[in-house]
Amino acid sequence: MNVIADLCIVPLGVGVSVSTYVAACERILLDAGLTVQLHAYGTNIEGDWETVFAAIRRCHEAVHKMGAPRITTTLKFGTRTDRDQHMADKVASVKAKLEAGLA
Amino acid sequence: MNVIADLCIVPLGVGVSVSTYVAACERILLDAGLTVQLHAYGTNIEGDWETVFAAIRRCHEAVHKMGAPRITTTLKFGTRTDRDQHMADKVASVKAKLEAGLA
Amino acid sequence: MNVIADLCIVPLGVGVSVSTYVAACERILLDAGLTVQLHAYGTNIEGDWETVFAAIRRCHEAVHKMGAPRITTTLKFGTRTDRDQHMADKVASVKAKLEAGLA
Amino acid sequence: MNVIADLCIVPLGVGVSVSTYVAACERILLDAGLTVQLHAYGTNIEGDWETVFAAIRRCHEAVHKMGAPRITTTLKFGTRTDRDQHMADKVASVKAKLEAGLA
Numbered sequence: 001m002n003v004i005a006d007l008c009i010v011p012l013g014v015g016v017s018v019s020t021y022v023a024a025c026e027r028i029l030l031d032a033g034l035t036v037q038l039h040a041y042g043t044n045i046e047g048d049w050e051t052v053f054a055a056i057r058r059c060h061e062a063v064h065k066m067g068a069p070r071i072t073t074t075l076k077f078g079t080r081t082d083r084d085q086h087m088a089d090k091v092a093s094v095k096a097k098l099e100a101g102l103a
Numbered sequence: 104m105n106v107i108a109d110l111c112i113v114p115l116g117v118g119v120s121v122s123t124y125v126a127a128c129e130r131i132l133l134d135a136g137l138t139v140q141l142h143a144y145g146t147n148i149e150g151d152w153e154t155v156f157a158a159i160r161r162c163h164e165a166v167h168k169m170g171a172p173r174i175t176t177t178l179k180f181g182t183r184t185d186r187d188q189h190m191a192d193k194v195a196s197v198k199a200k201l202e203a204g205l206a
Numbered sequence: 207m208n209v210i211a212d213l214c215i216v217p218l219g220v221g222v223s224v225s226t227y228v229a230a231c232e233r234i235l236l237d238a239g240l241t242v243q244l245h246a247y248g249t250n251i252e253g254d255w256e257t258v259f260a261a262i263r264r265c266h267e268a269v270h271k272m273g274a275p276r277i278t279t280t281l282k283f284g285t286r287t288d289r290d291q292h293m294a295d296k297v298a299s300v301k302a303k304l305e306a307g308l309a
Numbered sequence: 310m311n312v313i314a315d316l317c318i319v320p321l322g323v324g325v326s327v328s329t330y331v332a333a334c335e336r337i338l339l340d341a342g343l344t345v346q347l348h349a350y351g352t353n354i355e356g357d358w359e360t361v362f363a364a365i366r367r368c369h370e371a372v373h374k375m376g377a378p379r380i381t382t383t384l385k386f387g388t389r390t391d392r393d394q395h396m397a398d399k400v401a402s403v404k405a406k407l408e409a410g411l412a
Contacts, residue, residue, distance in 0.1 A: 001163070006317075006350035008385060013185070013222040016276040016391060019402040023412035026403060038403055040346065040353040040396035041315035041385050053156050060104070060182050069185035070222040074280045074385060075178045076317060076350050079163050082116075082172035082325060087349035093328040094335060094347055103332035109214075109247035111282060116325040119288060119379040122299040126309035129300060141300055143243065143250040143293035144212035144282050173325040177383045179214060179247050179280060185222060190246035196225040197232060197244055206229035207369070219391075259362050266310070266388050275391035281384045285369050288322070288378035 001049045004087055005077035008042035009059055011068030021066060025059040032058075035087060042074075046087045049079075104152045107190055108180035111145035112162055114171030124169060128162040135161075138190060145177075149190045152182075207255045210293055211283035214248035215265055217274030227272060231265040238264075241293060248280075252293045255285075310358045313396055314386035317351035318368055320377030330375060334368040341367075344396060351383075355396045358388075 007029075011021045026043065029036045032055040035046040045052055056075070063071050097103050110132075114124045129146065132139045135158040138149040148155055159178070166174055200206050213235075217227045232249065235242045238261040241252040251258055262281070269277050303309050316338075320330045335352065338345045341364040344355040354361055365384070372380055406412050 001160075004349060006348075008315075010216060010218070010278055012216070012218070012224070016219040016389070018218070019399070019406055020411070022403045023406035026407055027412040037349065038400055039315075039348040040313060040355075040399045041387070042350075044349040046349075049160060053160075057104075057152060057156075064182070064184045070181065070183040072179065072181040072216055075180070076175065076383060077178070078173065078175040078350070079167070080173040080325070081167045090328075090349045091347055094331045097328055097332035098335055102329070103336040107246060109245075111212075113319060113321070113381055115319070115321070115327070119286070119322040121321070122296070122303060123308070125300045126303035129304055130309040140246065141297055142212075142245040143210060143252075143296045144248075144284070147246040149246075175319055177282060181247070183222070193225070193246045194244055197228045200225055200229035201232055205226070206233040207366075255366060259366075263310075263358060263362075270388070270390045276387065276389040278385065278387040281386070282381065283384070284379065284381040285373070286379040287373045 001079055003047065003049050003052050003077050003079050004085070004090070005045045005052055005075060006042050007045055007056060008074045009063060010072050011063050012070040012072060014068045021063045021068065024062050024066060028058050028062060029055050037087060044087050104182055105187070106150065106152050106155050106180050106182050107188070107193070108148045108155055108178060109145050110148055110159060111177045112166060113175050114166050115173040115175060117171045124166045124171065127165050127169060131161050131165060132158050140190060147190050207285055209253065209255050209258050209283050209285050210291070210296070211251045211258055211281060212248050213251055213262060214280045215269060216278050217269050218276040218278060220274045227269045227274065230268050230272060234264050234268060235261050243293060250293050310388055311393070312356065312358045312361050312386050312388050313394070313399070314354045314361055314384060315351050316354055316365060317383045318372060319381050320372050321379040321381060323377045330372045330377065333371050333375060337367050337371060338364050346396060353396050
């Protein structure tokens with residue numbers, strides 16, 4: 001089962017700067033062979049369900065090992081059975097409508 | 104690794120009434136032996152990481168089988184290494200402060 | 207426009223214990239006359255759109271004043287035009303299906 | 310108060326294809342003069358609190374007018390008092406650490 005997800009990991013108890021932890025998670029997601037796209041409030045991820053969730057678990061484990069005693073994460077994820085869809089399709093579909101003056 | 108989560112599964116393509124799908128997911132979570140507490144915008148879940156995420160996968164599979172061609176889910180989840188914490192502790196801690204007039 | 211929401215405010219830079227901040231927000235939401243129900247990963251809120259969002263803004267302002275230099279919040283919110291729906295209806299609808307053995 | 314947000318609006322009762330509704334919201338956000346960046350699971354938004362939340366309200370109103378009887382939205386938003394931060398800063402900070410081999 002393919003999944004498109006959006007991951008936002010927030011370490012607590014380590015101050016206000018979290019980019020070091022986010023970068024470590026990016027590395028883990030990339031090393032897992034997932035399609036990954038960082039944005040300003042999280043990271044888009046695409047891949048097989050098991051691969052995605054195993055990588056997210058490794059992110060939590062890594063952020064704890066880096067010193068964060070507590071983590072709260074917000075994750076959106078979508079699956080569909082009607083057709084294949086990839087991250088780039090979702091963005092392209094909206095942009096095409098905007099450019100065609102349909103919105 | 105223990106996890107406290109909050110799950111909100113939204114089936115698309117099946118109209119505006121989603122309670123049948125949510126009820127099916129509650130059943131799956133309860134049958135998995137997880138601590139489960141339904142609320143008005145999702146379900147609190149507590150348990151071992153693997154058990155929680157395996158049950159969530161079964162929820163997506165079941166909702167697709169019930170006829171939803173597309174699902175979008177919002178999940179919050181937290182882990183901590185500094186101490187054990189359970190769902191009831193989180194609520195009790197806030198309520199105690201409210202009742203003590205500290206807020 | 208009526209809105210049912212689920213609010214989870216996370217202060218950063220103040221350590222791992224956040225219940226004091228959550229309790230302050232509960233107080234603000236209650237004082238705004240909103241329907242409020244605390245759970246283990248956030249707070250359900252129901253009310254008029256303007257009242258709900260004005261209260262959430264006061265929560266952010268209060269948590270900053272209490273000393274949190276950074277806040278990240280996850281909010282789910284729903285509106286509908288087909289019929290009135292209240293927080294208790296959403297929970298009752300799922301529970302009825304579970305108890306009827308429909309799930 | 311400046312806010313950086315991530316908006317994901319999901320119309321229910323209109324089938325599985327939601328890009329027309331998302332495009333309409335992009336148009337509203339752009340017309341409000343906000344900094345806007347579409348991604349595969351939502352839209353990053355930056356601006357003054359009142360402008361951001363007024364535009365989000367107009368998105369809900371527009372999506373209802375386009376025919377969706379029910380909407381469920383997931384919104385993340387952050388504020389900080391310690392320093393100015395913009396959307397591009399957040400991405401650049403993580404990328405710099407990745408490129409420096411620090412992750």
